[in-house]
Amino acid sequence: MFLVGNLLNGIGVVLDTVLYVYMIIIIISALISWVNPDPNNPIVRFLRSATEPVYRPIRKFLAEKLGFRSMIDISPIIAILATLFLKEVVVQSIFDLAHRMK
Incomplete structure (x- = not known):
């Protein structure tokens, strides 16, 4: 069973x-959005392509279901909170399960 425990730990x-790196990408994307960067820059295109698939459903939910429309985009904040939630619940559960199997 220790082999399965080590696999789960890995x-x-x-x-x-991965979740930590994605959270850093979200933060960098939010900071760069404040300065109105060149949309043709490869770094900006990467950041947008990495974060927009997560932001879009959040924005849609906020606008349609909650009726929340604002000049300030809070979807990065919600995405960071969701990432932290995943880290605390899913990752910790995997670590706990791995620890019990050792």
């Missing part, structure tokens, strides 16, 4: 790292 570490 999956947890990788998932934790």
Whole structure:
């Protein structure tokens, strides 16, 4: 069983790292959006392509279901909170399960 525990621990570490990196990408994307960057810049295109698939449903939910329309886009904040939630619930559950299997 220790082999399965180590495998789950590795999956947890990788998932934790991916979520952390994605959270950094969200923060950088939000900071860059304040300065109105060149949309043809490859870094800006990467940041937008990495974050827009997450922002779009959040914006749609806020506008349609909650009727929330504002000049300030709070979808990055909600995306960061969702990422933190995933890190605390899913990743910690994987780590706990891995620890019990060792």
